[in-house]
Amino acid sequence: MVLASDEIVRYLEGRGVTKVFGLCGHTNIAVLDALSRTTAIDFVNVRHEQIAAHAADGYARVTRKASVVLSHLGPGLTNAATGVANAALDSIPMVVIAGDVPTYYFGKHPHQEVNYHADGDQWEIYRPFVKRAFRVERAEMLPEILDRAFVIAESGRPGPVLVDVPMDLFSLEIDSALVDRALANRLDYARPTITEELAEQIVRNLVAAERPLVYAGGGILLADASAELTALVDWLDLPVAHSLMGKGAVPDDNPHVLGMSGFWGVKFTNNFCLEADWILGLGTRFAEADSSSWYEDFTFRMPPTRLMQIDIDPEQIGRNYPVEIGAVADLKQALGVLLKVAKRIVPDGVQRPGIVESITEERATRKEGFRADQVSDEFPMNPARILADLRQAIPAETYVVTDVGWNKNGVGQQYDIVVPGTFVTPGGFATMGFGSSAAIGVKLAAPDRPVVALIGDGGFGQNPAVLATARRERIPIVWVVMNNNAFGTIAGLEKANYGTTYGTTFEVVDGDDMWIDYAAVARGYGIKAVRVEGAEHFAEVLAEALSAEEPFLIDVPMRNIPTPTAGHWNILDIYSPEGVKGHAVTD
The missing domain is CATH 3.40.50.970 (Thiamin diphosphate (ThDP)-binding fold, Pyr/PP domains)
Structure with a gap:
């Protein structure tokens, strides 16, 4: 005993x-x-x-x-x-x-x-x-x-x-x-899959479709099914849209990737979703933000679009849109069957003239539209430049862990993830304070890979004591605090809809500007830290941090610029019931 x-x-x-x-x-x-x-x-x-x-x-x-x-x-x-x-x-x-x-x-x-x-x-x-x-x-x-x-x-x-x-x-x-x-119990179990007969039905629908679309959710990444999905997409020449949690399920540099859908998504992606005749939804619950609050004018219109949906959770199938084909299955197993059947039905693959060309052209145009912000010398920094400098500095296999706000939505919209699973973000609960702490676990699980946490000052202020754990465990994470002295995303919503920012910005109080020097806070915890002093300074500090091999915090003063929105969110109608402001869409 x-x-x-x-x-x-x-x-x-x-x-x-x-x-x-x-x-x-x-x-x-x-x-x-x-x-x-x-x-x-x-x-x-x-x-x-x-x-x-x-x-x-x-x-x-x-x-x-x-x-x-x-x-x-x-x-x-x-x-x-x-x-x-x-x-x-x-x-x-x-x-x-x-x-x-x-x-x-x-x-x-x-x-x-x-x-x-x-x-x-x-x-x-x-x-x-x-x-x-x-x-x-x-x-x-x-x-x-x-x-x-x-x-x-x-x-x-x-x-x-x-x-x-x-x-x-x-x-x-x-x-x-x-x-x-x-x-004595086994630690792993055989997972459910789909029959070849069902796979053939799905593949034939996709091959015969005039405007087919694959919609990838976070379930692809949870099932470690990115390689199988990418192979299927390439074989059948299928455009791919994704939810926030599905970002990187097919690498962003794959020519079939349209981008993120929904309120913070891309207009081109939303239009593709609207115009699809068949959609294969994989590992997604079609969440509100990804689906523009399920309004038919913005992202999905099902019907007339016909939906096939595969998910490990039967409660998600048909939850938000009616399905013509639904299957409960592990996505890695199911996609393996789909790929096998696709290669039998169309042994030479499928070619859809103009699909890849149109995606490539739009992607180039979109990136050029971001360029002015990405090279801006303004200070406090433009958030798009922070992302651009980071993308240029870090290896592709770096884990990028975000919090909520510009860091999450901006990465989802403007930042290429080319190694599946390296984008770690709080999706369903959108918890402020997630990024700084989740990065600890990510680095402990992947000690040989760089880990960068992008987090706003509001989010970092939730639990700065995470620095004590990083110091004790000697965890070499780089925190980039995108410091706009505000709960920026909510401040933007309040400003746009009510003309005020009350309670959302850390405004001047009796001559005190309320800016928190998070670099000084980090040094108080015994963590190496630098406060950026100009736009050109960020890349220099980032290079130092990435080579430091110890916990390192970078405090980056940042302009509070709203993330562009291409879809819709029902809260806008609540703010403006008359619909005048609520249905304004910004490309």
């Missing part, structure tokens, strides 16, 4: 877990004690639980395996909730192990218990956004529940699972054979 806390660690070791992200609390120190005696797992110590959840999220996106978060009860669990919910909406596998009040104090409202309406019920907080929430009732159930948690987190549509453990159970003895039994 051995302690349950030690057996938890042994199970994690057997599962291949090498990192646990978290923060201490009186309910989980038995697990920390057990972790202190293993050399197989590193505990990544953070200063805020939201940092732990976002870092674990970034780690899982790169490894494609469930990451692990260790949390305390009450405020620890609620602090982590935002990061866990972000992972849930982006389909990221994660197992959260949380301490809870002792079983024998249920009903007595002990220290830090969340108990206003129920006793011993804190695990219910996570139910709206995790795939499963377990509360462990007996110590001997821990190995089985942990094993189920990992299977659930990684199977089907991936997502987080909570394992809530009353703290007294960690210190009870259990039979080690229980962990042996759990580890």
Whole structure:
């Protein structure tokens, strides 16, 4: 017989877990004690639980395996909730192990218990956004529940699972054979695919279509199916549009890639989507921003466009648009079958005269339209120049981790991702503060690849204590703080629709301009940092940061310029119900 806390660690070791992200609390120190005696797992110590959840999220996106978060009860669990919910909406596998009040104090409202309406019920907080929430009732159930948690987190549509453990159970003895039994399970499983008959129907529809389109979502990247999709697109000469989360699913330098759709997308892409007669939607839920709030005048019109949709999650098929063909399948497996069938049906491939030429011409015209901003010497810097200088400086395999605002939308629209999976961004939850912390996990998962975090000053200000973790772990990330002294995207919306920026900009107060010197903040954490002093200075500092081989922060004063919008968003109609402002579209 051995302690349950030690057996938890042994199970994690057997599962291949090498990192646990978290923060201490009186309910989980038995697990920390057990972790202190293993050399197989590193505990990544953070200063805020939201940092732990976002870092674990970034780690899982790169490894494609469930990451692990260790949390305390009450405020620890609620602090982590935002990061866990972000992972849930982006389909990221994660197992959260949380301490809870002792079983024998249920009903007595002990220290830090969340108990206003129920006793011993804190695990219910996570139910709206995790795939499963377990509360462990007996110590001997821990190995089985942990094993189920990992299977659930990684199977089907991936997502987080909570394992809530009353703290007294960690210190009870259990039979080690229980962990042996759990580890006897396979760690991977055969995934569902489609039949060749269904694949033939899909391929024949695409081949016969006059204006076919593939619409790629983040599910392609989660399934590691970029190579299969690219091969199919090239073989059938198919134009490809993508959601924000699907950026890079087919490399942006592929001649079939139209670009991002929706509100922050590209007008050319939106028009292609509108005019398609057949669309094959892959790993996408056709989210609101990507679909211009599902208004028929801007991005998708289905019907008359006919939709075929493949997704691992049956709830996403037909959710926002009616389908003629729907299939529940793993995209890597399904695309392999589609490619096999396509090569049988059209052994010489398909040639669609003018498709690649029109995409190439429009892409060149679009890039030329960005050029003036990309070479601008204005200071504070033009955000387009920040992206252009970054693209020129970093290797193609660099992971670019963004937050929300100009950094995310600008990269989605104007920045080429040519290595699939290297664009890491918060999609469904659009969480401010994600980028700085997720970069920690990304770099730990890919230590041999450069990692650059693009994040606004509003986002970086959420959790600057991430710098302490980077320093402790010696994680050589480059943070580029695009500092416009505002919550810029929201400031732009308020200015455009109401003529004010109240509460969205950090305006002058009693002569204090409220600009935060984040380089000075970083140096206070012991991190090397530079505040950019002119447009030409950024490239110099960036080169220094990339070669530093240590954590490095660059504070870049930036103009607050709205990201161009080509689609529509329903909030504009809410701001302006008469429709005059609400339907204004900017190319």
